[in-house]
Amino acid sequence: MNQQTKSHGLVQAPTPVGTTPGYMPGFANDFETEALPGALPQGMNSPQKCNYGLYGEQLSGTAFTANPPERTWTYRIRPSVKHSHRYQKIDLPYWKSAPHVDPDVISLGQYRWDPVPHTDEGLNWLTGMRTMTTAGDVNTQVGMASHIYLVTESMKDEYFFSADSELLVVPQEGRLRFATELGIIDLEPKEIAIIPRGLVYRVEVLEGPCRGFVCENYGQKFELPGRGPIGANCLANPRDFKAPVAAYEDREVPSTLTVKWCGQFHRTDIPQSPLDVVAWHGNYAPYKYDLRNYCPVGAILFDHPDPSIFTVLTAPSGVPGTANIDFVLFRERWMVAEDTFRPPWYHKNIMSELMGNIYGQYDAKPQGFVPGGMSLHNMMLPHGPDKNAFEGASNADLKAEKLENTMSFMFETRFPQHLTAFAANEAPLQDDYIDCWTDLEKKFDGTPGKK
Template identity: 55%
Template sequence: MASARSHAPAYQTGFANHFATEAALGALPRGRNSPQRPALGLYTEQVSGTAFTAPRDHNLRSWLYRLRPSAQHGPYLPFDQGCLRSTPFNDAKPNPNRMRWDPLPVPTESTDWVEGLVTYGGNGDVEAGAGVGVHMYAANRSMIDRVFYNADGELLIVPQEGAHRFVTELGVVDARPGHIVVIPRGVRFRVEAEATIRGYICENHGAPFQLPDLGPIGSNGLANPRDFEIPVAWFEDVDRPTECIQKYGGKLWTTTFSHSPLDVVGWHGNYAPYRYDTALFNTIGTVSYDHPDPSIFTVLTSPSDTPGTANCDFVIFPPRWMVAEDTFRPPWFHRNVMSEFMGLIFGEYDAKAGGFAPGGASLHNRMSGHGPDQASWQGATKADLKPHKIENTLAFMFETRMPIRTTDWAEKTPTMQLDYDDCWSGFDKGTVG
């Protein structure tokens, strides 16, 4: 017999606050986190996303009250990696070339979210807590009697196609293209889908994502804390075998519970999954001239030990007004100390006239020259600079301080565009004298 219970509203709003939610009245204790006899015969568990001694304003932890101890399972055994890879990303040699891929094909066979994971590259060291992994997925069915969690890092998931449902230990998160979902390190979940789903993943091994400082922008702008949504408590009471797959040390491992481990009846704390609707992003831009750096589009950042240089930034390019005078409005030609993995959710990207399709991706590693293709450059230089709104588009970047080393799969897949460099051909030489 299975039961699933929840109390309205479906979400709590805010970011990095303390939340309390219960799916059965009285599940949460009053005054003590771990009472001698928890209510309703539940079991107490604390899940910590930071060290116990992390400063209070950085400390992440939640207290869970569940039907059974989550420790109640047998040993983990190796699980088939499929196309998923992890640090040290050494199955292919470092490659400085610019790369672009067509969309990841949708599967023709029955494939769930775990089976549909594919790694494009990454950097850093999962054991040292630095760097990222960059993955995509394409699936066409729900995970059945199977859950997943990542012990190596948190997952920032960017849906690109289809309605997603992330059923987690701490509640249910529904998402569609235009949303992002962050699932903390160690939190178990399954992904449900009624049809094809596809999207991108940044696996963050560094400091947890947080809102960026606003500096001279002031107190308002970019992503507002009130727009981040955290699910309310929801639980399953299911007594049948459930496979649990975890990513640990760069590898996949599996064990089987005798029950669904998604059985948290109530919880309180600040360590939980959350979603954000990118349509709510308050875009900042120039109202005079010149093109601001793309850092003004940062939604979330994972800081590093170097101030101002992120382990990873999550940046979006949403609909926005362009009003700058005497200015080349699309992204300019540039070389950057950061490495950029880019994806397109829908629409067209204003710096590429073709070849960059929704569901596709590109990679420009540190100090590789890139920018608009010839057609986009020519159109922008000849444009009548009236106020113009870029609409019906959403692109994003995972930007990281270390080079992204691509996997052998990413360099050999038929979706690799071997002619990508050609988009910068055809520029005339400037005239001097």
Template identity: 55%
Template sequence: MDSQHPVPSYHSGFRNHVSSQALPGALPEGQNSPQRCAYGLYAEQLTGSAFTAPRGHNLRSWLYRIRPSVVQSAYQPLDHPRWVTAPTAAALADPNQMRWDPLPLPSEPTDFIDGLTTIGINGDAAGQNGCGVHVYACNRSMQRFFYDADGELLIVPQLGGLVIRTEMGVLEVASGEIAVIPRGVKCQVRLAEGVEAARGYVCENYGAPFELPGLGPIGANGLANPRDFLTPSAAYEDAPGEVELLARFAGRLWVTRLGHSPLDVVAWHGNYAPYKYDLARFNTINTVSFDHPDPSIFTVLTSPSDTPGMANIDFVIFPPRWMVAEDTFRPPYFHRNLMSEFMGLIHGEYDAKAEGFVPGGASLHNCMSPHGPDAETFDKASSADLEPQYQAATLAFMFESRYPFQTVPGARDADFRQRDYVDVWSTLRSHFDAERP
């Protein structure tokens, strides 16, 4: 980026209308696309919603850039067999509970794009519903650039921090934070300083853009606070030289070549921009009487569907929190539910699993497939002293969708899949005694 902006800076607030400029006077006044822009810049609008969307859901930003995006070569297809987009005949919906160890770190130089591996998909990217769930492992900063035309990317680092350089500025994202890159925004994912390898999770949201969930009876405060979301300040790169720009479009990867960096936006204003969020700032609302609350109470972001109350995809976390329920079973109870759940663990231990679910790993419980605490956790929780307990060393998350997840062959057949996951419940035995109420 431009040497005047060596350290990322941010604007606060969720999907605010932001005005940001790296050079004084670069933003025009009173007219978005004047006859002549300051500094000889080009005006370009990036739109993330239908033009006729209601004002509260209309997403767009004006970019004032050194060269317009049309200055590029023709796109050519590029092979990437481990990145799969819905729908595809090779993906299968499976009622079996599944679990995976962490994706192994690469031994050969691998950047963020090459390190992506799809676990499951649902919906239809062209129909703008559903999502893809991927894991990534990389040991090299991207030299090329990238945008996704099929969906927005929710990136959840687990191991190693990332520096995500975007058209609108720079996001530094550590483990325990998330970043969202809107559909169509150009970016470059690099390893943070001192990081030799990184790993994490990605939700590729084909549906409605993520938004904050309604609070309802919770009231005005709680869950994720809008002011804790950070959007980058403008920073530009005026760097000639041939570079590659990758595009995810209609389920395929494409490449075009440019004679300059595509991160050449000197100023921008609007409400369609990348953002980051520190999960430690989530205000957990938990039970103080009895029963484990439904996971919806931990929702950070939601992508609504056309059915009210049925999310296309929810992003839910299980952060450090007090467990203070009275005279009750505290881990999640055994359950079967309409929503399908993909879970990951960022660090620590998840309170419903004793072993096998480790940081960087993942589990999948599709709709109506039974799941809950394993046998060891059930036995321990059933006899535990019921006193206030603070769960400090934990941060798990869930991508929860109304659509069943279809696993792809690379995930079903992976060496890091745990084939014996269902056995964690095999020692649960009957305690029934008709003579003992």
């Protein structure tokens, strides 16, 4: 066992050979990691006494009897239960949960927003979360919410967990550190992170201001999509997902723990940092993924496939083939299809489509859908290329062409998404969005031939 390393004020486990410092590779692997030699019991979970006087504690992210069960054994300085004093309700007025149907807001429509701007107000991970849409029901653990975060300040002696949800974080600007019970994840644009339900963490600003998108998944956890005939390779490869090595701090300072539970926020005082897990093993852990590792598969002769071929992660809903949420990535790729209208087709979809632009230009919307911006095409509402994209693609010389400088994504859910009052009234909604289709001409004149 190597000497443990000290970083970020947390004592961190040595890094396994051949990996990025501080991370272990693999999707939903059964990991083991210790920040102090011998802190992890071997061959069993619950010895009569743990090494270093640590407490053993299990964090279960699935039912005990799920197949496979996902859980992690932590060995910590104090059991989590010692952290809990009485909870007080607190208000985070911009962070909403489903069901949340504002009677004054119309969710039926095609919507697009410019980037939500930063303000002079100092905002952290909790106060800076701005809910745009909600879908499903947090109490029955179905559906999701989409948020924009605007973060300029680190959480200090302040910790959080969501009992409601796992969070998929998609940064667009700035760099954040997630100091979690199970280790440290640093995150920047072009990467994503998953923070599991129930995991305690603090978010620090490494380089601000920070803005990004969050998909709050109330349902079953994100997993890798079934690959069907694509087979074992391409799309998101399991080895490119990275879980942090153990890191702990032994700090006795007055702190707070905020809990999101059934859509409400509660706070309790704790006399120490809860990031005191010295060693852990298991398959329930936070992780990050570099979107530049995503290997897209697409049309190599003609036609435009369904965007499901670009699925990075999917959260099942219980109905086979019908996701609670698909996280879909539109990134740089070659367009080679012959005699084909290459951008997305016009369509209506039972699933509702929330999109965000991380950088560059999206092929169906060359203008107006800008980095940091979002769009919503709700259940069964028609959409597709704007007039310019349609004319351009209909008349393009169909040589092999690389779509460069493009990274957008979609949170696609089987549930209709409801706008919050913030999305409808405060965020920079583009009132003229639907005009992007107004000038599409009638070309039909009753005579045959391509027009």
